[in-house]
Amino acid sequence: MDKLDLKKLAKELNLSPSSVSRALRDSHEISSETKERVKALAAKWGYQPNPHASSLRQSKSKAIAVIVPEIQNNFFAQVINGVEEVAKEKGYHVLIYLTHEDNLRENEILNLLRNGRVDGIMISVSNTTTDFEHLEACRISGMPLVFFDRVYENIKVPRITSDDEEASFKATEVLIKRGCKKIAFLTLSDNLSICKRRNSGYERALAKHHMLDMKHTVECGMDDELNREKIRELLRGDQKPDGIFAAIEKFAVNTYEVCKELHVVIPTQLKVISFSNLSAAALFDPPLSAIVQPAYEIGKKSTDVLFKIIEKKVLLPNDKKISISSTIIERKSTSK
Amino acid sequence: MDKLDLKKLAKELNLSPSSVSRALRDSHEISSETKERVKALAAKWGYQPNPHASSLRQSKSKAIAVIVPEIQNNFFAQVINGVEEVAKEKGYHVLIYLTHEDNLRENEILNLLRNGRVDGIMISVSNTTTDFEHLEACRISGMPLVFFDRVYENIKVPRITSDDEEASFKATEVLIKRGCKKIAFLTLSDNLSICKRRNSGYERALAKHHMLDMKHTVECGMDDELNREKIRELLRGDQKPDGIFAAIEKFAVNTYEVCKELHVVIPTQLKVISFSNLSAAALFDPPLSAIVQPAYEIGKKSTDVLFKIIEKKVLLPNDKKISISSTIIERKSTSK
DNA sequence: CTGTTAGCGCGTTCAA
DNA sequence: TTGAACGCGCTAACAG
Numbered sequence: 001m002d003k004l005d006l007k008k009l010a011k012e013l014n015l016s017p018s019s020v021s022r023a024l025r026d027s028h029e030i031s032s033e034t035k036e037r038v039k040a041l042a043a044k045w046g047y048q049p050n051p052h053a054s055s056l057r058q059s060k061s062k063a064i065a066v067i068v069p070e071i072q073n074n075f076f077a078q079v080i081n082g083v084e085e086v087a088k089e090k091g092y093h094v095l096i097y098l099t100h101e102d103n104l105r106e107n108e109i110l111n112l113l114r115n116g117r118v119d120g121i122m123i124s125v126s127n128t129t130t131d132f133e134h135l136e137a138c139r140i141s142g143m144p145l146v147f148f149d150r151v152y153e154n155i156k157v158p159r160i161t162s163d164d165e166e167a168s169f170k171a172t173e174v175l176i177k178r179g180c181k182k183i184a185f186l187t188l189s190d191n192l193s194i195c196k197r198r199n200s201g202y203e204r205a206l207a208k209h210h211m212l213d214m215k216h217t218v219e220c221g222m223d224d225e226l227n228r229e230k231i232r233e234l235l236r237g238d239q240k241p242d243g244i245f246a247a248i249e250k251f252a253v254n255t256y257e258v259c260k261e262l263h264v265v266i267p268t269q270l271k272v273i274s275f276s277n278l279s280a281a282a283l284f285d286p287p288l289s290a291i292v293q294p295a296y297e298i299g300k301k302s303t304d305v306l307f308k309i310i311e312k313k314v315l316l317p318n319d320k321k322i323s324i325s326s327t328i329i330e331r332k333s334t335s336k
Numbered sequence: 337m338d339k340l341d342l343k344k345l346a347k348e349l350n351l352s353p354s355s356v357s358r359a360l361r362d363s364h365e366i367s368s369e370t371k372e373r374v375k376a377l378a379a380k381w382g383y384q385p386n387p388h389a390s391s392l393r394q395s396k397s398k399a400i401a402v403i404v405p406e407i408q409n410n411f412f413a414q415v416i417n418g419v420e421e422v423a424k425e426k427g428y429h430v431l432i433y434l435t436h437e438d439n440l441r442e443n444e445i446l447n448l449l450r451n452g453r454v455d456g457i458m459i460s461v462s463n464t465t466t467d468f469e470h471l472e473a474c475r476i477s478g479m480p481l482v483f484f485d486r487v488y489e490n491i492k493v494p495r496i497t498s499d500d501e502e503a504s505f506k507a508t509e510v511l512i513k514r515g516c517k518k519i520a521f522l523t524l525s526d527n528l529s530i531c532k533r534r535n536s537g538y539e540r541a542l543a544k545h546h547m548l549d550m551k552h553t554v555e556c557g558m559d560d561e562l563n564r565e566k567i568r569e570l571l572r573g574d575q576k577p578d579g580i581f582a583a584i585e586k587f588a589v590n591t592y593e594v595c596k597e598l599h600v601v602i603p604t605q606l607k608v609i610s611f612s613n614l615s616a617a618a619l620f621d622p623p624l625s626a627i628v629q630p631a632y633e634i635g636k637k638s639t640d641v642l643f644k645i646i647e648k649k650v651l652l653p654n655d656k657k658i659s660i661s662s663t664i665i666e667r668k669s670t671s672k
Numbered sequence: 673c674t675g676t677t678a679g680c681g682c683g684t685t686c687a688a
Numbered sequence: 689t690t691g692a693a694c695g696c697g698c699t700a701a702c703a704g
């Protein structure tokens with residue numbers, strides 16, 4: 001059996017292609033009798049409409065794009081899981097693009113998508129993104145667009161995040177309540193929305209407990225060895241902290257590595273808490289106290305909002321800025 | 337600025353749309369002078385051809401599909417990373433589909449893709465897949481298809497895997513050399529290729545060391561609590577093993593959980609080794625000995641082979657069955 | 673309720 | 689070297 005199209009179905013059924021098309025799309029202007037006939041044959045022959053023809057005609061692709069910095073990260077993987085779930089229900093397809101934290105790559109990807117390949121875009125911006133013209137251009141072009149987790153506040157599109165500031169505040173307080181006097185904050189780039197918010201939460205907690213003078217922020221990056229070097233310095237210095245709050249899971253891992261190396265005992269000598277969506281954090285030595293973001297929910301909610309835009313529904317005010325609560329799981333790494 | 341198409345470019349340049357099209361595709365029958373003119377304007381205006389029109393015309397989509405059981409698993413995430421890398425270089429787009437280990441879902445997805453939406457498919461089959469007609473139908477239809485990791489041997493398409501049998505043999509020998517006398521094997525479904533191969537490696541090692549009578553296989557599943565229950569039984573029974581070899585990372589995690597609960601000390605009372613691509617396995621308590629699969633390489637290689645098929649290149653005999661070596665990292669969980 | 677016609681935007685004829 | 693015309697497969701507009 002070779003190429004199957006509407007015309008072939010139509011000929012077999014003694015109908016016109018357009019009637020077949022209408023029948024398959026459940027048009028109200030087709031008798032239920034012929035609908036049945038058409039659908040039966042379509043099913044029997046396993047007919048699938050050519051998506052390119054249909055997309056071309058309707059100028060919509062039935063596909064959405066998810067742009068993330070990396071995928072080898074439980075958080076983003078869980079988000080994608082949520083996205084796929086919602087997309088599937090809508091009969092949509094999901095395209096994945098990785099920026100590898102590269103602003104240039106992010107730019108290229110957005111360019112590729114500016115031609116109708118997708119009906120909407122969800123993005124978590126890369127940490128090297130300081131120039132947002134490509135995103136603004138995307139918005140202006142009318143492409144449905146949603147930010148999640150790592151957002152850019154100056155562009156007026158819906159943002160779905162977790163409660164970073166509040167969660168960081170609480171996490172810092174956990175350390176304080178467990179007796180920490182000097183808490184260092186390991187963060188990524190300060191031009192990253194999540195880092196800014198997490199930093200505010202950290203500062204607010206310090207301020208509340210009159211510890212602002214002990215504030216110590218260390219900017220880490222993507223390179224593990226470089227991070228370890230910075231953490232080594234930190235733990236060897238005379239301003240040695242007794243608590244570390246890591247804004248990124250990776251940095252908690254780096255901290256654990258250095259502690260092993262330097263024989264710094266967690267939690268006795270150093271308490272650690274971190275953002276992390278790794279379920280195996282409970283098996284760490286010692287089990288890592290974690291701020292778990294609602295990744296799957298963020299994925300689902302972002303996709304919901306994106307579809308509202310695609311379907312030109314009215315966005316409620318609270319669709320435009322959604323914050324979903326994280327959960328703090330205290331484990332041994334912050335115990336007394 | 338609204339919709340941009342060949343016609344608009346053509347008008348501005350005083351050329352016909354077909355000439356513009358040819359110029360952009362570097363046709364030899366266009367003067368290099370006009371080529372430059374055309375490309376300059378296209379770049380300036382940020383022209384991107386409509387992918388649906390072009391796909392419809394050329395019957396190719398410039399997209400490939402990756403079908404995986406789940407994404408919240410470092411192995412598959414790393415594979416996708418490799419896939420995206422190669423696809424990007426080829427100017428291809430990557431569609432992601434999750435089966436959630438559901439044969440039915442797998443079936444539906446393959447059906448969706450049977451109409452030209454993608455030029456090729458890469459799949460790691462779900463563990464509930466026992467009926468392979470949908471895959472065979474896909475192959476017969478002429479759709480470029482590649483299996484990776486979890487393959488189905490009876491369908492004649494290229495398979496890219498890691499050296500499961502050999503790696504399992506070695507892993508089992510690690511346990512034996514560290515003094516284990518009773519080694520249990522935690523596996524998923526026996527109709528899964530990887531599990532079959534991993535089981536053979538396990539058996540071969542036992543046989544070599546005359547321990548086949550101690551063979552003990554436990555079939556686990558996707559439900560963590562159920563798995564823990566099975567492991568609890570195992571560790572409480574009078575046939576209590578002194579070594580566990582987990583075919584799937586998840587089961588090692590479940591084992592650790594149960595050991596904590598029952599105060600079974602690893603590695604003194606029980607040694608553990610597992611397939612795992614989790615870099616944080618080094619931070620476990622105790623650090624987990626792991627068989628690390630070359631996930632990223634599997635992703636890249638699979639995509640390379642898929643493109644060879646798409647481009648109708650001749651497949652060398654050793655493109656059809658590729659096995660890439662895993663690496664065993666011994667850590668404290670298997671020390672004496 | 674159904675058929676006919678036209679055109680989505682592109683790339684490939686064929687003709688000049 | 690370029691332009692005009694056609695059709696990929698589908699669906700929306702217009703008839704009947």
